[in-house]
Amino acid sequence: MSGPLAWLDPGVERYLLVEDGEQMRDQVTRHWAASVWPGLRFGVGLWILAGAFVFTSWFFWVVLVLSLAVVVNAGWVLAEQFRDRFVVTNQKVYRVHGNLNQLRASMPLTRILDITVDRPVLGRILGYGHFVFESAAQDQGLREIKWVSEIDDRERLIQRVIHEAGLGTGPTTTTGTEDDGT
Structure with a gap:
């Protein structure tokens, strides 16, 4: 790669x-089944992140930070699972x-x-x-x-x-x- x-x-x-x-x-x-839950969290986090831009008050920052945290965490877990190899x-x-x-x-x-x-x-x-x-x-x-x-x-x-x-x-x-x- x-x-x-x-x-x-x-x-x-x-x-x-x-x-x-x-x-x-x-x-x-x-197995792909191990990535289902982190993949769902990643997708929902991205969806909420995109939806955060409809808010104009302080609530925008709360939704933005929380959804970014979910996306980063889920992405980290997905990368960790991809790198896990048994030989x-x-x-x-x-x-x-x-x-x-x-x-x-x-x-x-x-x-x-x-x-x-x-x-x-x-x-x-x-x-x-x-x-x-x-x-x-x-x-x-x-x-x-x-x-x-x-x-x-x-x-x-x-x-x-x-x-x-x-x-x-x-x-x-x-x-x-x-x-x-x-």
């Missing part, structure tokens, strides 16, 4: 350990988020003990869910990942990557035909 909105790209590729053979398997942005690589999972202060948390695949998938009723209808990662560490920076679209597919991908890394247990299943070279 280039231009004035380039700061919206969190640049998650730069945190890959390419020299160690790390490859990105998936980059997850927040699965062949060696670790990590999350990058934040507008001014960028926060990064990662967990090697070897540390993932349990993955819990929370699919609320609305999430089942709209196609999102939340991950809860459990590890041996008591306090970890990568515990909950919310608003993950196609969460079942993403869970299977993480399980597959763990298995391919030789960290999983259980039988291997293959689909399709294999070419034995004859």
Whole structure:
């Protein structure tokens, strides 16, 4: 991304350990449903901001300041949600988020003990869910990942990557035909 909105790209590729053979398997942005409430606040704030100009008294300034505060806050939340990325690589999972202060948390695949998938009723209808990662560490920076679209597919991908890394247990299943070279 280039231009004035380039700061919206969190640049998650730069945190890959390419020299160690790390490859990105998936980059997850927040589901669109997470942006509905801030988007509504942004739109209503703009509508009220435009309507503030019909007032000619001190009330104009009150409506102007309040609507500007709503628009700025909602815009900030929307930008924060856009910059929130969850990345699965062949060696670790990590999350990058934040507008001014960028926060990064990662967990090697070897540390993932349990993955819990929370699919609320609305999430089942709209196609999102939340991950809860459990590890041996008591306090970890990568515990909950919310608003993950196609969460079942993403869970299977993480399980597959763990298995391919030789960290999983259980039988291997293959689909399709294999070419034995004859």
